[in-house]
């Protein structure tokens with residue numbers, strides 16, 4: 132039975148600055164109704180450190196069928212149409228693909244994530260498979276409430292159609308089900324095709340997202356010319372590139388663990404923030420990494436010389452803003468997507484600086500409660 136109203140108490144990381152409030156929050160019908168400063172235990176459903184649930188702003192869940200390939204060069208692993216992942220996906224049955232993606236969705240919610248944006252390869256059928264996986268995760272009870280932003284990917288298409296591209300019907304059919312289109316790199320498409328995909332997607336009201344600046348910087352200018360709604364990586368962006376992105380107000384998703392696994396470098400997160408960019412985080416390909424955002428936070432904190440508040444914002448509110456979601460911050464009136472950690476776990480006991488401890492050392496084993504557990508809003512909301 133869904134619980135319509137309940138309290139959570141303890142040390143609450145409130146607002147955009149994650150100010151620690153000792154007290155409780157009242158959650159009503161899936162919304163944060165009230166935040167009260169009142170130290171001491173109240174009759175709450177859970178007690179501990181209360182933080183916004185994570186937003187994983189970039190995944191490739193299809194890779195869940197390929198957990199541990201040997202890491203060679205990135206192009207031979209992921210580049211369409213014949214990189215290893217694409218060959219494996221072509222050889223995988225829909226049943227096995229759905230089953231593998233469902234497990235990753237369950238793993239996301241088990242590690243404190245309430246929303247994700249997935250680049251789903253495989254055209255319309257690929258999108259349908261992900262929808263089945265989300266539904267399966269939800270009905271099996273492991274996923275609680277999870278928001279999914281699905282960004283489908285049409286085939287490369289050929290010339291002669293609208294805008295010199297014959298894949299517009301496929302884009303239209305994907306956009307009837309998905310929130311947008313997500314493509315690899317302009318370098319992977321024949322001249323004019325990426326622009327035609329971007330143009331059609333925008334005209335149909337979809338989100339257009341694209342990888343840029345991952346193995347090198349050669350595709351960044353071309354990607355910017357497509358006026359995307361979301362840029363993934365920018366690992367090799369120069370300061371001038373970042374100024375250009377800031378002028379266009381395009382959110383960026385960094386994937387630091389993925390970049391380390393593929394040995395392409397460390398994203399210039401500090402410089403991105405200094406340029407005024409909205410920076411979110413994603414775990415990228417499941418073939419490289421787990422979908423665990425706690426782990427992402429530790430790497431961002433250790434390698435990017437940014438403070439803990441910036442790290443937690445990248446992994447919560449910034450992702451929500453980049454994806455147009457109403458979560459990622461603990462404030463009255465927001466969706467109650469929160470996680471509670473056991474303040475007395477072996478790992479967290481004695482923590483003095485709550486924010487620092489959450490970012491630098493907390494892990495999924497510390498979780499005692501996820502708002503999705505209550506059954507309120509159960510069932511994936513897909514867009």
Ligand SMILES: [Zn+2]
Pocket residue numbers: 189190191250342363415416
């Ligand atoms: Zn990616």
